[in-house]
Amino acid sequence: MIDAATLLSDLIRIDTTNPPGREREAVELVGSTLADNDIAFGTYAKDPGRPSLVARVAGEGTAPPLLVQGHLDVVGVTGQRWDRDPFSGEIVDGWVWGRGALDMKGPIVMMLDALVRARQGHPPAGDIILCLVPDEESGGSLGAGFLVSEHPELFEGVAYALGEFGGFPFVFDDVRFSPIQISERVGVEFHVTFRGDPGHASMPQPGGAMAKLGRALVNLDRKHLPVHLTAPTRLMLEAMSPHVSPPTRFALRGLLDDRTAPATVAALRSRLGRMENLFRNTATPTIVRGGDKVNVIPAEVMLTLDGRMLPGMDPLTMRDELADLLDVECDISFSTERSGIPAEPDMGLFDLLASAVLRMDPGLVPIPYMIPAITDARWFSKLGIRCYGFTPMPLPADFAFEATVHGANERIPVSALRPGSDAYLDVFQRYGRTSHT
């Protein structure tokens, strides 16, 4: 048995802020919990201070193994104002407080609790593999990336994986939707170089490298890249439609038509909020480099953009879109890792996950969802594993999930831990036994 709230609180107290990560102590704590419950595991590390843990509970062998994966590192809290110490793991008024409570030590504790119960009960149809990794918040090359390239044998035969993210409160048109992640965007780093005549700064030269940078930054702030309707977002809108009010349904229909989608996205901007990022590539300026002497006009200024590209798109196409938007003379180069995120999502596990959500809370409406960010799913996808973000968390509808993940006052209700664990166990027990899989 696991005391989920205490284990979560203990995990939060182990500060795994990445960088530097230092996830080893957290892996040791999980390892001792597994050992106490007779579950075999191994650890694998590129950096000895930052191991991954892979545990396995044997199934009957009548279905392929199911992978459940999560990351033990967390993002930092620099500059944030918290009402409680973010690494105290305090339990106050029924909430476990601290960095990682949602992203994703809380869900990891639910996975662990479900795994222990799966081990004690009737064996699942397929093996359940629990994989906990370091380094997700800094790209994952030491964790999921390392495992996928150096230890692919650990995942042999795995068809599906569950990881972050989903199950957070998403209220739209007064309907409580429960997103299940079926896809994500792809990271692309853009480097833009602006050139101009160098010279003595006592004699200004209008239109130089700095002026071009300025025009580009203003355009990035004011304009948007083109709207594209992708398969995952189409599936999401179609799933939402029957549940919303007639006027909203009409608006969603506008989003579903390529001809009317751009105008509809613009018209619905305030209601869509962050969902707008599901309809286009985005490029956010984050680093500027240029000039090293106060009296010398620089010949070159460089701008770095954090690009997030819709799945299935070609980075060359995104570069052309960006060039159009910047609308100023410049050179654009980019780097992107080969991502395994397919353009067409697989929906083979969706009905099973959706039914587990409904058993947890019949008032929720499960919908497929593409997150605008990137996760370790892209590493596991390289092995052909179809990844879902499934972190069932019954949170209050008014809880500011997106503001607290990576923000201040991250916390989770103690009362969410058991239903979340029940939902995982429900999936473990039914995976491979129903027509859904």
Ligand SMILES: [Zn+2]
């Ligand atoms: Zn995360």
